[in-house]
Amino acid sequence: MKHFLSVQDAPDVDTIIQEALAYKQSPRKDGGLGEGKTMGLLFLNPSLRTRISTQIAARNLGMETIVFNVDKEGWQLEFHDGAIMNGSTVEHVKEAAAVIGQYVQVLGIRTFPGLVNREDDYSELYIRQFVKYAGVPVVSLESATVHPLQSLADAVTIRECWKENRKPRVVMTWAPHVKALPQAVPNSFAQWMNAWGAVDFVIAHPKGYELHPDFAGKATVVHNQNEALKGADFVYVKNWSSYQQYGKIVSQDSSWMMTAQKLTQTRQAKVMHCLPVRRNLVIADEVLDGPQSVVIQEAGNRVWAAQAVLSRILREL
Amino acid sequence: MKHFLSVQDAPDVDTIIQEALAYKQSPRKDGGLGEGKTMGLLFLNPSLRTRISTQIAARNLGMETIVFNVDKEGWQLEFHDGAIMNGSTVEHVKEAAAVIGQYVQVLGIRTFPGLVNREDDYSELYIRQFVKYAGVPVVSLESATVHPLQSLADAVTIRECWKENRKPRVVMTWAPHVKALPQAVPNSFAQWMNAWGAVDFVIAHPKGYELHPDFAGKATVVHNQNEALKGADFVYVKNWSSYQQYGKIVSQDSSWMMTAQKLTQTRQAKVMHCLPVRRNLVIADEVLDGPQSVVIQEAGNRVWAAQAVLSRILREL
Amino acid sequence: MKHFLSVQDAPDVDTIIQEALAYKQSPRKDGGLGEGKTMGLLFLNPSLRTRISTQIAARNLGMETIVFNVDKEGWQLEFHDGAIMNGSTVEHVKEAAAVIGQYVQVLGIRTFPGLVNREDDYSELYIRQFVKYAGVPVVSLESATVHPLQSLADAVTIRECWKENRKPRVVMTWAPHVKALPQAVPNSFAQWMNAWGAVDFVIAHPKGYELHPDFAGKATVVHNQNEALKGADFVYVKNWSSYQQYGKIVSQDSSWMMTAQKLTQTRQAKVMHCLPVRRNLVIADEVLDGPQSVVIQEAGNRVWAAQAVLSRILREL
Structure with missing residues (x-):
């Protein structure tokens, strides 16, 4: 693996899930693989998990690892070619990326979409320039349109929880929120579920929240949440803002919040969320505190997803 | 030791002092005890020492170790049960603590009191919820009402400096300040001195600065600083705000600042302070720059206090 | 080496350049030299490279290493002797430095000039107090008037690029900028070039931008950029504010921006800059993106410069 920017950089999804689970069993089994190497972690937006x-x-x-919080440490980067830099940006990505590439062997980057200019965001302007100029492998820690380490952890969690000999019904449902959030997590989850092929994948959202077709792909899309939930084995809850009316909140319909009552329609579905989650707005307390929630296990699996990806990159350095 | 939140989690005070001093003699003697383990350090308030x-x-x-400055990295946590999170908080402590508990084996946390709601602060609302939800040992890096790693370092410093064959007279005296400060350091120092029993412990402060009786305990309390200082072997200087008129500054009496003149009443007492200290407001330059100050040695002992606590936690993991 | 604050702390410049280049060849050859030791990195101003x-x-x-961003982590230090600390500063450098000196074996510090009080800045008030009170070796990560790790990396880069059997002509030229910047980088580069003696050193700037004579030293100073560039083998581009009209911008003459056209007057000079650089204000895109720019190599050499310095300090600990 050279870079890891989306599912397209991964091998067969089942293979990398198995690699992640092998690390969960034995975290230190490749403890010498990265010896003497350093990964830079650049955050243009804050991150905990x-x-x-x-x-x-x-x-x-x-x-x-060396962490650099670009936003908090006062380093405003320029991303536009040919810019006359007499304003607020202090360094062009051409230098910033190339210099960091002198210091580290692997570079992880988090960028967020502006949610204003759809073309800029969907061209992945920011992270693609880091790839272009860093000269070392780049790992997406979430970019404008996808969050592949999250999606891999999600797939690992589904694999862990699923013991039956049939394809599970996985329903990703929109939920309300007070802020306009990126489409990165739902885009990415959809992309991985579609690429995996091991699940029956359904997307539920109010009209106006259609994802870009490249990500929604062959998923079944419904606008009635209850219809979607019927028979669900996994319910992935997530808010996102509109792609069509780009970056806008076109509905805050509180009836889409996930509740215990709604879950009764499922086959005791496991409930997933990438976190952080706003309680009693996106998902009710009773669900997050109940036995069907796997959100903590899912967050824990972030380690093994990252380890599977990093080990593939290190092997090809 | 499961958690370390106050003196009540420590073994016999003399025992843990000796363990700290043994690490000071030989810092790396248990260099393999924590191998492959990570401690998360979560700061809801800033910290240097x-x-x-x-x-x-x-x-x-x-x-x-992995440090996360919650306040600076833009992660506002929700601590109230049942909250409808449609405001400024982005994640509930239930998730934040449980997720971090997936990643680290020991969790250190610093929280501060709001100094507004006494009941909330004295119930240790924040740190107790981390203990409840993290699922791993929690070490207080100062909480709303106590600062046990500081107090252990203080006790270590007194033990190091005291060679005579009698109980030293230890006087903790209030001093003026421009800001309303927590009671955590004086509460905690009093609690440790009382639990230790190896010193004659006196608290001096203007009326209105009485500490909660659970912390003041059996200490002698006087309102005349000069009377308290007579014959003192150690003088612990510290400002705090009122417990009764909760969080308020009820006096800024500058005559309580510690000076060389005042120290002449003592038995060449060693002067202690947890730092940071505002010079010429809390303690005069002449004292801090003079031979009786042990504040730097005291700060240095923070390492050995922490190491004694962490080694006990690691042994029981 | 006890401290590293300027070229005066270095051995013969050629010697330390060779030591840096040896680490570039073999980064881990002294991998055990600092075992069990910690370097504190204190930033009173932000830093990436x-x-x-x-x-x-x-x-x-x-x-x-342990990084502490003093500015971002909310710790305002007092540097004035005898200050009555009832304002915004929370800790005096006397305590801050001495305490950190208890925890680490080597202390790196970045301070910036205020650009208001020239005497304060040029007395190196801040970093000298850290040296006085820390009790451990101090490494300048840039101070009010010099940036010696940068200058050593610059000299390493010139040595690497220069294969001819004559002294290269090295021209440091002022360039325009929108902000008033310190003189630390040009001061320091001049100081190192003069001390090195292996180059013919020229400084070019508009009138009013004369450097302090202690730094300019025996360099040839010209006010006509084209004249300076004729026959140059290396062109070091950098903005700085005025020393005479202290901290002021006395010219923003855009004709001093470095362009490909101007470089035609040189002997295919290599172009250097300490970075970050504002494109199309200080240096034109065509130059930074062209074959004569060595700014990325120069930034990469920061590692080997630092390693040469730290190894000398560790050997004398």
């Missing part, structure tokens, strides 16, 4: 889980994964492989 | 000394202590035991 | 390159250098020598 992603930062800590990636740091742990790197160390399990014997690799050091 | 506590962070660095705990990181050094952890590394002396072979344990890695 | 300096922090990461120094962390990598320390680790290559087996030394751990």
